[in-house]
Amino acid sequence: MKKGLSFKTIAACLALVVFASFAASAQAKVQLTMGSWRADDVTQMTQLLSAFSKKYPNIEIKFDPTNPPDYNAALHLQLQSGIGPDLMYARSYDTGIQLYKEGYFLDVSDLPGLKKVYSDLARAPWVDPASGKSFALPFCAVSHGVYYNQDIFKKLGIAIPSTWEDFLAVCKKLQAAGVTPLANGIADQWDINEVVFMNIMPNFVGGAAGRLAYETGKVPFNDAKMVAAFQAMKDIAPFCPKGFEALTYNDENALFVNQKAAMYFDGSWTMASFKDLKFNWSVFAPPPPKGSKGYVTFHPDSGIAINPKSANIDACKTFLQWLYSDEAASIVSNSVPTGFFPIASNAAKIEDAHANAFLQMTKSHPTDVRFVWPKLMSGNPSGYNLLQDGAIAVMTGKMTPKEAADSLQAGLAKWYVPAK
């Protein structure tokens, strides 16, 4: 002992140091998972998340998406069983509010600088109206429009229609020239409902103000404007491809890509499938009936929420704060998947030309969200289903537009108080 530190003591100290450094690094490196319904966006989101990890090397986030139709159910089950992800995409309005009420989302209203970057209007889709709390950070919105094949339009000397009547005339002209005017089908029911019917809906009901009139009970759901909206769906049915009753979303994309159809009602996210097409294409806003104002459906699609049961809530909050920070703005804008538009007010310019075409539409038109999302989805029969079944029925000739509108009113009256 008098000889100084024995070998054993030195070895013990070394071991302690090594062990401590392992423990420290294990503690410092945090692994988070992020759930989402965008299984198509793995590459881009991984890119975005690695950019975050460059700034914060001790936090690593894994993007773990689920198949879109299963996301809500799968997430719900995961959250109930306590195995939910740390961060997750949150749907806007009712679906998200429901999960917040059940205690699965953390209240994020107090994130520093949140209200500066996101206006009240921007935060609203992810705010619980009862408590006024934000349950998710607004992330991305999607836009809707009419994709069109510029080469075919040029060849046949067709100009972009400015009224709905002109639009139908363009369809007739295309059909006479042997080109299928529209690529849309009805086999994927969500598709005809969300990207066609709700795409043109604001044009017929008068945008956000018109929608509010329905929601507050000022006008019944089967008034002339709604009948006109269903009539518009009936009007486009003859211009859909042969066998459209059995065509799915993927078939529709293929028809547009193969130039078998000249136009295509769809959302901005499909841009990702239209990269490197061999022809010139762009989008235009669906034209309103003559005399009405034209709107674009710009829909708040995804927010990001924190799981209150996460073991690393601080790391999650760090990520959210980074997401809307000024320094991350251009990374975010150019990493988010094509066709998704960051809602943050400090969002940087997007490089993609087609994405800018969509943004141009939202700048030059007043916008509204998808008709049923804010208030009409939580009861049975859901406004979503009533619109969907009604639209499909008028397109296949099973119901008249008036009957479809009446069915919407009667169905909503069963549970939606202002409609009674």
Added chain:
Amino acid sequence: MKRSFRTPQDNWIVWLLFALPAVVVYAVFMAFPVVNSMRLSFFSGSGYSLNNFVGFDNYVRLFTDSEISKRFWCAFRNNWIFFGITMLVQNSIGLLFALILTGKPLKGKGFFRTIIFIPVTLSVLVTGYIWKLILNPQWGALNILLSKIGLSSLALPWLGDPRSALVAVTLVSAWQWVGMPTMMFIAGLERIPEDLFESAQIDGAGIWRIFAKVKLPLLMPIVGIVTVLTFVGNFNAFDVVYAMEGANGPPDYSTDLMGTFFYRTGIAGQHPVGIPDMGLGAAVATVTFLVLFAGILIAGRLTGERNEDPGRSGAERRA
């Protein structure tokens, strides 16, 4: 006298030990969940936390709420149509194949048996997706073929028309499973002693009479088993509809079966909100179980009674 272990009564403990593992697995993974589901159908609440006892409320809602009962009876009716077409097409064709394959010597019997049975071994989802592609109105093989031979008026959107969608889905299911009744009928036909046919032929019976008076009556137990298996399989059907049409049973709920109705109600919830009502789902599942139970009892009784040939053993008579 030396104790023999031939019958269970002799040394029931040993027999019990042999049966125990299977009984435990069955009880834990099949019997308990079924009973627990029935218990859960008397509760309500949010998701897994079904802790609000509501008695028969879920059943009352299932049968009286206009929206829910409309969907339920539609799904119930569609299941019967599915079963009817399957019995008519799948099982008759299965019997026909079996008769051909056990009849006069046929070249390549083994080959035919194999190719008839291969679809059974395929994944239901993969089969569904492939047939969905074949039936696609724009680029599906069926419609292209019909157009090429001049029948383009028949090149219809099969899966998009409420009148044909369920039939199409059922036929795909029948195509996939026809190998099962074929195999079972072959086994049944091969057990019939040859001398019965020979004596019938000596008596001057033709093919049809031999079939109607000799083969069919002796196949009744197999017919019973096939009917029961078809009934249970059809009323549990979900994958083929999910693959070809989706969980909503489009077009216009014409392909909505009890399986898809249950899935929408109790598991996935309605798109896009996606919040399920598990108590109601458990009620749907329990009703499905009761329908199956009743069906099996009835089918078993009907086909068991017909088998009164005194030459058969007691076990066959009870089948």
